[in-house]
Amino acid sequence: MKEIYRGYNDTEVVELGVNIECPHCGREWLADGLTECGETYIINCGDNEWEDGCGKDFKMHFDAN
Numbered sequence: 001m002k003e004i005y006r007g008y009n010d011t012e013v014v015e016l017g018v019n020i021e022c023p024h025c026g027r028e029w030l031a032d033g034l035t036e037c038g039e040t041y042i043i044n045c046g047d048n049e050w051e052d053g054c055g056k057d058f059k060m061h062f063d064a065n
């Protein structure tokens, strides 16, 4: 069987991640795909079995500066 090898040198960052910090509880995480310049995103600080956020919504404005 043929085999190929890949290492870290072959990886690419496909999508830019944004460091989010919830203004309600201060929880931080990385979100993908929220990088449209001038766009305002509604973000929910997740409160479910995978996330331990406060469950509140807040707005994030993304701009290139």
Ligand SMILES: [Zn+2]
Pocket: 022, 023, 024, 025, 026, 027, 045, 053, 054, 055, 056
């Ligand atoms: Zn929160």
